[in-house]
Amino acid sequence: MSAGATVSAAGVTVGAQPAVAVDPGTLDWTEARARVYAAGRAAAPEPVELPLAEADGQTLADPLTTLTDLPAFPTSSVDGWAVCGPGPWRIVGRVLAGGTPPPLPGDGTAVEIATGAMLPDGATGVLRVEESSRTADGLVSGTLRETPEWRDPGEEAYAGEELLPAGTAVDPGVIGLAASCGYDTLRVRRAPRAALIIFGDELLTAGRPGAGRVRDSLGPSVPAWLRRYGCTATADVVGPVADTLDAHVAALRQALETADLVCTTGGTMNGPVDHLHPTLAALGAEYVVNTVAVRPGFPMLLARVAGADGRTRFVAGLPGNPQSAIVATVSLVAPLLAGLRGRPMPELPQVTLAEPVAGRGDHTHLALVRVDPVRGTAHPVRHVGSAMLRGLAQADGFAVIAPGTEGRPGDRVPVVPLPLLPGERFQGGDR
Ligand SMILES: Nc1nc2c(c(=O)[nH]1)N[C@H]1C(S)=C(S)[C@@H](COP(=O)(O)OP(=O)(O)OC[C@H]3O[C@@H](n4cnc5c(N)ncnc54)[C@H](O)[C@@H]3O)O[C@H]1N2
Numbered sequence: 001m002s003a004g005a006t007v008s009a010a011g012v013t014v015g016a017q018p019a020v021a022v023d024p025g026t027l028d029w030t031e032a033r034a035r036v037y038a039a040g041r042a043a044a045p046e047p048v049e050l051p052l053a054e055a056d057g058q059t060l061a062d063p064l065t066t067l068t069d070l071p072a073f074p075t076s077s078v079d080g081w082a083v084c085g086p087g088p089w090r091i092v093g094r095v096l097a098g099g100t101p102p103p104l105p106g107d108g109t110a111v112e113i114a115t116g117a118m119l120p121d122g123a124t125g126v127l128r129v130e131e132s133s134r135t136a137d138g139l140v141s142g143t144l145r146e147t148p149e150w151r152d153p154g155e156e157a158y159a160g161e162e163l164l165p166a167g168t169a170v171d172p173g174v175i176g177l178a179a180s181c182g183y184d185t186l187r188v189r190r191a192p193r194a195a196l197i198i199f200g201d202e203l204l205t206a207g208r209p210g211a212g213r214v215r216d217s218l219g220p221s222v223p224a225w226l227r228r229y230g231c232t233a234t235a236d237v238v239g240p241v242a243d244t245l246d247a248h249v250a251a252l253r254q255a256l257e258t259a260d261l262v263c264t265t266g267g268t269m270n271g272p273v274d275h276l277h278p279t280l281a282a283l284g285a286e287y288v289v290n291t292v293a294v295r296p297g298f299p300m301l302l303a304r305v306a307g308a309d310g311r312t313r314f315v316a317g318l319p320g321n322p323q324s325a326i327v328a329t330v331s332l333v334a335p336l337l338a339g340l341r342g343r344p345m346p347e348l349p350q351v352t353l354a355e356p357v358a359g360r361g362d363h364t365h366l367a368l369v370r371v372d373p374v375r376g377t378a379h380p381v382r383h384v385g386s387a388m389l390r391g392l393a394q395a396d397g398f399a400v401i402a403p404g405t406e407g408r409p410g411d412r413v414p415v416v417p418l419p420l421l422p423g424e425r426f427q428g429g430d431r
């Protein structure tokens, strides 16, 4: 089924295929990412206005421009004396930070001035207190430095100057800058609300795996990955949902009532109890991407559904094999969220392969690697089967081996990072 087509009532069209052949409806990995990003951009929710302290983690909806010159007035950068003309100087007053001083009355006068205080009109220099002395008759004397000891208005930015473009991620640095140039609130695009539905009633949610049953490893972990991409309201995980079409439709319909993005795990193929495609058909969903020429994770999909309020909701179908589900998260969910948040398409850093990495024929191969941040090298990790998470738990991201190529030592390749927080993998050195 081609991407963009409405799901037919017949449902699934993806069948078993040889390891390297690309199904005609299957999108190239790079094209799939571009397509989901564009779909997210087109559906980005309206901006909201938030107090500065609540804007952390959101995205600027407008360029950040200064509301005043920065600094807004001439400001002393030292404690000392603001002087007029050549010395020695007669002290005519004092100006502290926060005050608005009267002009200096003429040559040979000075006011005591504090760091951050407004320079009085008429000041021709500022003398540091530790480089000044007092004459017997109480005048101030000393030699002015050649470099100015004050900051001129507009030295950092002129009123109206654009400091950051729309689409910038709001972080503490941005919040501080916005405050310093006079903002009380920011218009931002909020991170979407996401929900997770687990399909597969063979899954155990507690205890040890065995006797044909495996632990649900995605229910406890995918929400945490989504939060690292900035999503909210991902604490509630629904499932494992019973392996019937009715139960799938009911679960997805309910999750779509509150979430902008519903991720599902499992059921993307056409096994006897894989119900995702028929469920999407029942909800009138439209595919943005339906299967991607990538290994692992090729059955991944993204579909959109019109909400009752007319706003678009998304369903990301993550394959059931646990590593494949995370491949789908970094491949499709990450660019979708960037689009929905009004951010630029995430750029993929380049790394140098330290060891060979096999290609996957006509498919892109996403290979788990540990990245040495000092040398910029990528080192394949072990235990990387699509059903395994051991390799992923030690990796920083996936090296991208393009279709029809092999990764050779020394090759420069893009890497799709896992959205790890600082300190979440040992930084530097051997692991
Ligand atoms: N005839 C074919 N069968 C399969 C093919 C194929 O090309 N032809 N592809 C395989 C690939 S590749 C993948 S990936 C999976 C995708 O299948 P589904 O998305 O339908 O996932 P399930 O069948 O529900 O589960 C697959 C596998 O993963 C385990 N699983 C599922 N959910 C979880 C979870 N939350 N935590 C841990 N493990 C989970 C499940 O028990 C299965 O072992 O299809 C292959 N089959």
Ligand code: MOO
Pocket (backbone or CB within 6 Å): 295, 296, 297, 298, 299, 319, 321, 324, 325, 386, 387
């Ligand atoms: O595509 Mo499957 O995701 O190889 O395991």
